[in-house]
Amino acid sequence: MAAPDLPDLVNLAVPFFIATILLELVWGHFRGTARYETRDTLASLVMGGGNLVEGMVIGLVAVWTYDAVYVVAPLPFGEQAWGWHPLIFIACFVADDLRYYWFHRWSHEIRWFWASHVNHHSSQHYNLSTALRQTWTSNLTGAFLMRVPLVLVGFDPLMVFFSGSINLVYQYWIHTELIGRMPRWFEAVMNTPSHHRVHHATNPRYLDANYAGTFIIWDKLFGTFVPEQPLADRPRYGIVGNLLTFNPLRICFHEWQSMIRDATRRGLTPRQRLGYLFGPPGWSHDNSRRTSAELKAAYVARHPEQAGEPGLS
Amino acid sequence: MVVVSLALGQAAEARLDEAAARDAFAVDHPDSVVLSVTVGTDGRAALLQLEDGAVGTVFVLGDRFVTRRLTASLTAGWSAERGLQLHAADPKAPRLLVPLDADVGLQWVSRLAKLGA
Numbered sequence: 001m002a003a004p005d006l007p008d009l010v011n012l013a014v015p016f017f018i019a020t021i022l023l024e025l026v027w028g029h030f031r032g033t034a035r036y037e038t039r040d041t042l043a044s045l046v047m048g049g050g051n052l053v054e055g056m057v058i059g060l061v062a063v064w065t066y067d068a069v070y071v072v073a074p075l076p077f078g079e080q081a082w083g084w085h086p087l088i089f090i091a092c093f094v095a096d097d098l099r100y101y102w103f104h105r106w107s108h109e110i111r112w113f114w115a116s117h118v119n120h121h122s123s124q125h126y127n128l129s130t131a132l133r134q135t136w137t138s139n140l141t142g143a144f145l146m147r148v149p150l151v152l153v154g155f156d157p158l159m160v161f162f163s164g165s166i167n168l169v170y171q172y173w174i175h176t177e178l179i180g181r182m183p184r185w186f187e188a189v190m191n192t193p194s195h196h197r198v199h200h201a202t203n204p205r206y207l208d209a210n211y212a213g214t215f216i217i218w219d220k221l222f223g224t225f226v227p228e229q230p231l232a233d234r235p236r237y238g239i240v241g242n243l244l245t246f247n248p249l250r251i252c253f254h255e256w257q258s259m260i261r262d263a264t265r266r267g268l269t270p271r272q273r274l275g276y277l278f279g280p281p282g283w284s285h286d287n288s289r290r291t292s293a294e295l296k297a298a299y300v301a302r303h304p305e306q307a308g309e310p311g312l313s
Numbered sequence: 314m315v316v317v318s319l320a321l322g323q324a325a326e327a328r329l330d331e332a333a334a335r336d337a338f339a340v341d342h343p344d345s346v347v348l349s350v351t352v353g354t355d356g357r358a359a360l361l362q363l364e365d366g367a368v369g370t371v372f373v374l375g376d377r378f379v380t381r382r383l384t385a386s387l388t389a390g391w392s393a394e395r396g397l398q399l400h401a402a403d404p405k406a407p408r409l410l411v412p413l414d415a416d417v418g419l420q421w422v423s424r425l426a427k428l429g430a
Binding site: 035039040124125245250254 | 340343379406
């Protein structure tokens, strides 16, 4: 069965992104919410543009890889009459969303991937422009290999890419403070602005939580779901040790620079060097820094009455 | 978009005084006890003497703050034109500038030299 002519969703969505950011800006101005910082917004837009370019250039490696793997897939669905059936597509989308959950989780738990993903979290603001603050180095980490199993199972690489695009575009609208909570049934199943504000927050209880792309069910299934507590613990956005610059080059490469310097410093054992590359962010051979788990433990030590609450157990 | 952002969305740049510096630092470093605060003459940076002998900083970034506990891997210098200059081995904030009156600035250079010693 021939693959349908699928649109390039992300590029098609760019005018929508710009229009809604302007809308949020104007709305926020008159409502006194959704604060924008022009240099922060500009940095996010430059990061978003760079991500598109990186995807077109280095992303070709991913395309070639998937095509090569698809050739050896035992049952390439795209070659079957039912290969593009809506049910196959839904299965592909759900499977890719599960893939995204683990990719995203490892992007926070493994410094090698965090070095790339930290870009997206580097703003202290949380508005629609933050959604566009995307990495330029994702393909360099090799994270694209996490889609190989989907292709090997038999999903057409085009379908896998298209599922990823829908996932990415879906996640755009959840980067806002203008929407409080969605209807309960929606909050139960889908990723929402409330769930994703938690993900972008640096409050100890919110660290390393809510990795979902489209469906929040993965976090509930794998024990990483933390609900937002907007009154008791209002999310503070950014990263632990925020950047003191709006320079896109520094936003893009600062963690790579830190990581390489740490891993190549003198006097370390090979295991310690690997710890700096593949350990959790904040890991250090001399315990001079704190990981998310240690930050949570320190918070619980200061607030023992909150021990056991979501995100602090 | 940038024009609209400048016209409507631009949040006012934050300014530091002693209380704001203490509050901002406490959020990121709740275990640290601040003994004294020196705010830069431009209100965009502050140096904090901490109880454990370490030094903290708070800098303005747009309408937000960026805080650090300074480590020994840092050099401090004084420039009559620019003030206290800190060079840290921190790619997130490698060069820090704190405009200060000369007498205060030179005291901080001396204090920071002990930190790096």
